Structure formats: C-alpha cells, structure tokens
Amino acid sequence: MSRKRHILPGFHLSLGWTVTWLSLIVLVPLAALIGKTFSGGWHHFWETVTDPQVVATYRISFGLSLVAALINGFFGFLSAWIFARYEFPGRKLLEAATDLPFALPTAVAGIALTALYSPNEWIGKYLAPLGIDVAFTPLGVLIAMTFIGFPFVVRAVQPVITELSADVEEAAACLGASRWQTIRHVVLPPLFPALLTGVIMAYGRAVGEYGSIVFISGNIPFKTEITPLMIVSKLEQYDYTGAAAIGFTMLVASLVIVLIGNKLQSWGNRFRKHS
Amino acid sequence: MASFIDFRNPPGSDNRADRLIRATSEPLWIRRLLIGSVLAFFILFLALPLIVVFQGALAKGIGTFLKSFTDRDILHSIQITLLVALIAVPANALFGIAAAWAITRFQFWGRQLLLALIDLPLWVSPVIGGLIYVLLYGRRGYIGPWLQAHDIRIIFALPGMVLATTFVTFPFVARSLIPLMQAQGCEEEEAALTLGAGGFDILRRITLPKIKWGFFYGLILCNARAMGEFGAVSVVSAKISGMTNTMPLEIERLYTDYLFASAFAVASALSLLAIVTLSLKTLAEWENKRQFEAGQRSTLETTIETLP
Numbered sequence: 001m002s003r004k005r006h007i008l009p010g011f012h013l014s015l016g017w018t019v020t021w022l023s024l025i026v027l028v029p030l031a032a033l034i035g036k037t038f039s040g041g042w043h044h045f046w047e048t049v050t051d052p053q054v055v056a057t058y059r060i061s062f063g064l065s066l067v068a069a070l071i072n073g074f075f076g077f078l079s080a081w082i083f084a085r086y087e088f089p090g091r092k093l094l095e096a097a098t099d100l101p102f103a104l105p106t107a108v109a110g111i112a113l114t115a116l117y118s119p120n121e122w123i124g125k126y127l128a129p130l131g132i133d134v135a136f137t138p139l140g141v142l143i144a145m146t147f148i149g150f151p152f153v154v155r156a157v158q159p160v161i162t163e164l165s166a167d168v169e170e171a172a173a174c175l176g177a178s179r180w181q182t183i184r185h186v187v188l189p190p191l192f193p194a195l196l197t198g199v200i201m202a203y204g205r206a207v208g209e210y211g212s213i214v215f216i217s218g219n220i221p222f223k224t225e226i227t228p229l230m231i232v233s234k235l236e237q238y239d240y241t242g243a244a245a246i247g248f249t250m251l252v253a254s255l256v257i258v259l260i261g262n263k264l265q266s267w268g269n270r271f272r273k274h275s
Numbered sequence: 276m277a278s279f280i281d282f283r284n285p286p287g288s289d290n291r292a293d294r295l296i297r298a299t300s301e302p303l304w305i306r307r308l309l310i311g312s313v314l315a316f317f318i319l320f321l322a323l324p325l326i327v328v329f330q331g332a333l334a335k336g337i338g339t340f341l342k343s344f345t346d347r348d349i350l351h352s353i354q355i356t357l358l359v360a361l362i363a364v365p366a367n368a369l370f371g372i373a374a375a376w377a378i379t380r381f382q383f384w385g386r387q388l389l390l391a392l393i394d395l396p397l398w399v400s401p402v403i404g405g406l407i408y409v410l411l412y413g414r415r416g417y418i419g420p421w422l423q424a425h426d427i428r429i430i431f432a433l434p435g436m437v438l439a440t441t442f443v444t445f446p447f448v449a450r451s452l453i454p455l456m457q458a459q460g461c462e463e464e465e466a467a468l469t470l471g472a473g474g475f476d477i478l479r480r481i482t483l484p485k486i487k488w489g490f491f492y493g494l495i496l497c498n499a500r501a502m503g504e505f506g507a508v509s510v511v512s513a514k515i516s517g518m519t520n521t522m523p524l525e526i527e528r529l530y531t532d533y534l535f536a537s538a539f540a541v542a543s544a545l546s547l548l549a550i551v552t553l554s555l556k557t558l559a560e561w562e563n564k565r566q567f568e569a570g571q572r573s574t575l576e577t578t579i580e581t582l583p
Contacts, residue, residue, distance in 0.1 A: 007468065008380050008381075008461060008464055008465065008466060008468060008474075008477070009468070009473070009474035009477070010376060010380075010474045011377065011380075011381050011383075012474060013373070013474075014372075014373040014374070014376040014377040014380075015373075015377040015381070015383065017369075017370065017387070018370065018372040018373050018377050018378075019389075021366075021370045021373075022374075022389070022393065023447055025438070025441055025442055026392060026395060026396065026442065026445065027375060027392070028411065029407035029408055029410070029411050029442070030395075030407055032410040032411040032416065032417050033403070033406065033407045033410055034408060035410075035417070036410045036416075040407050047497075073563075075312075075313065075316045078309055078312065078313050078316075079313045079316070079317075080385070081309065082306075082309050082310050082313055085300070086306055086309075086310060086383050087343075088310055094313070094317055094325040095557075095559040096553055096556075097317060097321050097322075097553070098321075099553060099556065100321045100325070100549065100553060101321075102496070102499075103496075103499050103503075103549040103550075103552045103553050103556075104324075104325075104503070104546060105305065105499075105502070105503025105504070105505060105542075105543075105545045105549070106401075106503065106505045106506065106523075106540070107303070107503070107505040107523035107524075107526045107527055107545075108328060108503070108523070108526065108542040108545050108546055108549075110505075111323035111328075111526060111530050111538060111542060112325070112327050112328045112331075112542070113324055114534075115327045115328075115331055115539075116324060116327050117321055121327075122323065122327060123319075123323070143320075146320065147320050147321075147324070150320065150321075177301075179301060179302075181282040203427075204277060204398050205398075208398070208399060208400030208402070208403070209400070209506075210401055210402050210505070210506035211399060211401070211505035211509075211523070214558070215527075215530070221430075222460070227400075228400045228402040228403075228506065230400060231400075231402050231403070231406055231510075232510060233510070234405065236509060238414070238415060240409070240410055240413065240415050240416065243406055243409075243410075244406070244410055247400075247402075247403050247406045247407075250399070250400055250403060251399055251403060254398050254399050257398070258394075258398045
C-alpha cells in the first residue's frame with residue numbers, strides 16, 4: 001500500500017522542501033504573532049482590542065465590507081450571467097478586465113480612486129454640488145472595498161452558470177413557467193451557494209484590505225479608520241504587543257470568514273453533483 | 276390538409292425555435308439593460324481608475340512624465356522593486372513546483388492541512404504579512420536583539436521586504452499548479468519511470484512541458500503581486516526614499532508630498548504592468564485550455580485505439 005503511494009520519486013525531497021519553506025515563511029512568523037499577542041497577558045490583550053478607537057474601526061472594516069460584498073454580489077452576478085449567456089461585442093475584453101483589481105497594485109488603485117472622487121476631480125465635482133462627499137468619508141472606503149472585491153463573485157459564479165444545462169430551463173418553459181419563474185425556481189437555486197461563496201470571499205478580501213483604502217479614506221479616527229491601519233499605527237509607536245493583539249483578532253476573524261466560505265463551497269459542490 | 280398551415284404564424288416569425296429562445300432567454304430589452312448596467316459598472320470601477328492614472332501621469336506633458344523616470348529616487352525604487360521580485364518570485368516558483376509535486380503525486384497524512392496552510396496568505400490581511408516578521412525580527416521582536424547584537428538588519432531593510440513579499444505571493448504558483456497537475460494525473464510520469472527515467476528527467480521532460488502554461492500563469496500573477504505589494508512591505512520598510520522604497524511605497528511618498536505628476540507617472544508604469552499581466556494571463560488561460568483539451572483528446576484517442 002505505502003509502496004504504491006510512492007511510485008514516483010522525490011517524495012521526501014519535495015515534501016521536505018515544502019514544509020521547510022512553509023515553516024520559514026508562514027508558520028514560525030505566525031507562531032511569533034500568537035506568542036506576542038498573549039505576552040502582555042489576557043488583560044492587556046482585551047484592553048487593546050476593545051479600545052474605543054479600535055472598536056470604531058471594526059464598524060468600518062467588518063460592517064462596510066459587508067455592504068461592499070453585497071454590491072459585488074449583485075454586479076458580480078450580473079457580470080457572470082452576461083459573460084456566460086450573452087454574446088456581444090467586447091465581451092472577451094470585459095471578461096479579461098474583470099481581474100484588474102487583482103492585477104492593479106493597491107497603492108495605484110488607492111491614488112486613482114482618490115483622484116476620481118476628490119471634490120474638484122472627475123466624478124467628485126459632479127457629486128459635490130449634490131452634497132455627496134466621497135473622498136475622506138466612509139462612502140470612499142466603501143468604493144475602494146467594492147473595487148477590490150469585485151472579481152471574486154464573477155470567478156465563483158461564472159463556471160456554475162456555464163455548467164447549468166439548458167434542458168432544465170427548456171423543461172421548465174415547456175411546463176409553462178414564465179421566464180421569471182424559471183429563473184427564480186430553476187436557475188437561481190443551484191447558483192446560490194456559488195454566489196454566497198463569492199460574496200464571502202469578497203468580504204474577506206475587503207476586511208483585510210489596506211493599500212487601496214488608506215488613500216481615499218483620509219484615515220480619520222472614529223470615522224474612516226480601518227482595522228489594518230490600527231496595526232500599522234501600533235507598530236509605528238513600537239507597541240508590538242498591541243499590534244499583535246489586533247493582528248491576532250483579524251487573523252481569527254479571517255479564519256472564521258474563510259471557514260464559512262469553505263463550508264458553503266462544499267455545500268455548493270454537493271448541490272452541483274446531485275442536480 | 277390545408278388546416279395544418281397556420282397563416283397567422285408564418286414560419287420564421289413565431290416558430291418553435293423562436294418560442295424556445297424566448298422561453299430560455301431574456302427579452303432583448305432586459306438583455307440590453309443588463310449589459311448596459313454591467314458596462315456602466317465596469318467603466319465606473321475599472322476603466323476610469325486606469326484612465327485617471329494615465330491622465331494624471333501625462334497631465335503636465337510628456338516631458339515631465341519622462342523626466343520623472345530620470346529622478347534618482349524613483350529609479351532606485353524601480354531597482355528595489357525589481358530586485359525584491361527577482362528574489363521572491365523564483366523562490367516561490369521553486370516552492371510551488373515542490374509543493375504541487377508532493378501534493379498531487381503522493382498521498383500522505385496532513386495533506387489537506389498542508390493545502391489549507393499554503394492558502395493562508397491569500398486570506399489574511401497583507402498588513403499581517405508584514406507584522407509577523409516585525410514581531411520576529413524587529414527591534415523588540417523575538418530574534419531582534421540577537422540580530423542587533425550581530426549587526427544584521429532584516430526589518431527596515433531589504434531582507435524584510437523580500438520576506439514580506441514572499442509571504443503575500445507565497446501561494447500563487449502552487450495554487451495554479453495543484454489543480455492542473457491533479458487533473459492531468461501522473462500516467463506519463465509513471466510510464467517514463469518504467470522506461471528508466473530519473474526523477475529530475477521526469478520533471479524536466481515530462482511534467483514541466485505539461486504544466487508550462489499553468490506555471491507561466493502562476494508566475495506572472497506572482498510577479499504582479501510581488502511588484503505591486505503595498506500593505507505588507509510598508510510595514511517592514513523604513514520608507515526612506517532612495518534607500519528602502521519600492522515603487523508602490525515611492526508612489527505613496529510622492530503622493531503625500533503633493534508631487535502628483537510623478538506619483539501618477541510611477542503609478543502608470545505599474546498600471547502598464549497590470550495590463551500586460553492581464554493580457555498574458557488571458558493568453559495563458561486560453562493556451563492552457565487548448566493544451567488540456569488537446570491532451571484529453573489524445574488520451575481519448577489512445578484509449579479508443581487500445582480498446583479490443
């Protein structure tokens with residue numbers, strides 16, 4: 001049995017290398033994070049992560065990210081739908097452009113969005129007379145979070161739409177369902193897990209995002225500060241334990257988000273096999 | 276019989292095919308509305324930010340734009356960015372091949388856990404990617420005092436920036452190779468083995484040609500992220516222009532110093548990199564699909580040929 005598993009050479013070399021590199025780059029430094037977090041004691045940890053200024057950042061990072069993820073859920077779904085179903089000029093270009101937020105450096109996105117939405121600039125100057133301020137307000141943070149999370153939903157949903165076979169829809173239509181009924185009762189249910197997975201992934205990305213947000217947010221305490229920024233400012237004060245405490249909290253939060261995402265994904269896969 | 280001919284519905288206007296299309300697709304106006312709103316979203320969120328970067332870079336004329344790239348500090352930041360990527364990307368590429376080989380060719384205890392741990396840098400905040408190294412190697416970190424005693428600088432210096440970049444780009448190559456190698460299986464490798472090929476011969480002559488487009492795909496994404504990383508690197512860099520600034524950090528410095536034209540000039544170079552990356556990535560996706568389909572077809576053909 002064990003011989004069969006190891007027919008090809010290089011097991012020890014490749015696994016050894018993998019584990020060594022993983023330990024050097026990820027595991028040992030993460031252990032340092034966990035160690036530092038509790039080096040100041042439980043009380044200090046609790047005091048740091050419940051500090052009012054830090055708590056205010058949770059509202060932005062965890063609350064606004066949810067709004068951004070839902071916006072992405074809507075437009076991501078629409079994009080995936082038209083990419084998979086419609087033929088129109090420029091479709092391939094739009095498809096390729098979908099991943100721009102992955103490829104564009106976050107600092108570039110940050111200054112570009114700030115430039116677009118500042119009061120005297122491209123879009124900002126049309127919004128300012130309406131009394132809508134975007135740059136240096138939570139709305140600006142929301143826009144940056146939407147930008148950064150967009151590709152996730154499209155990438156999660158599009159393959160599932162492509163996989164849907166047309167005959168179920170034809171069957172529904174033959175049985176007298178209207179197009180809307182077909183979409184609601186036949187098309188959407190199998191897509192829902194994938195959509196939710198995409199939204200969760202976009203959410204996770206927006207929660208941790210730093211570069212594209214800090215420029216447009218203006219970093220106003222209690223108003224537009226995000227949680228990753230708290231880590232940076234603690235480090236700037238050489239408060240390693242404080243930075244570690246917030247970092248650890250974010251790590252746990254991200255872990256929960258990713259676990260929910262994985263659960264949804266396996267649920268969705270089961271759904272796909274049975275349908 | 277004449278009554279079978281329905282004159283109210285002459286062929287072509289409302290035949291079965293038309294009705295089926297109507298039943299399984301949306302009316303034209305809805306299709307147009309959906310495409311229109313997606314297009315508006317793309318223009319607002321993806322096209323305009325790109326345009327504003329290039330517009331900002333060229334706002335003060337092509338002369339100023341080109342002059343930005345003769346600035347000593349900016350040139351230095353380009354060098355640092357290239358240097359960091361030149362170390363981090365090959366390191367992660369080698370790791371990616373090793374990890375994909377171990378994970379897709381063997382069954383072992385902890386395989387799922389290993390997969391999950393490789394993914395970890397994808398879902399944590401990039402700031403944490405810098406933080407963990409500061410906690411380890413920084414002045415008040417675990418190894419910091421020892422390093423200081425031996426006059427080794429990691430944090431606020433190049434090694435720290437390489438480490439942080441390696442962390443955030445850690446899964447890219449492995450993640451693009453693992454599903455591909457899983458799907459391809461290892462029959463050819465095993466055949467080569469029975470014909471007497473050694474391990475590195477198999478890797479070089481059998482596996483690498485099979486995975487080259489997936490590998491390329493992982494490499495360019497890894498490289499784009501390595502050159503563009505901001506959060507992780509900003510934590511471990513001293514952010515001294517002309518010393519430890521990468522291009523993204525230099526953009527921040529120029530921007531906060533109100534040197535907008537230069538900031539956007541550097542940003543436009545990175546945007547160009549993003550556009551090239553996206554084009555190459557799309558190309559790699561097509562090629563990979565083509566190669567995979569061709570491979571499947573040939574496997575299918577050989578299966579058919581060997582059938583009795």
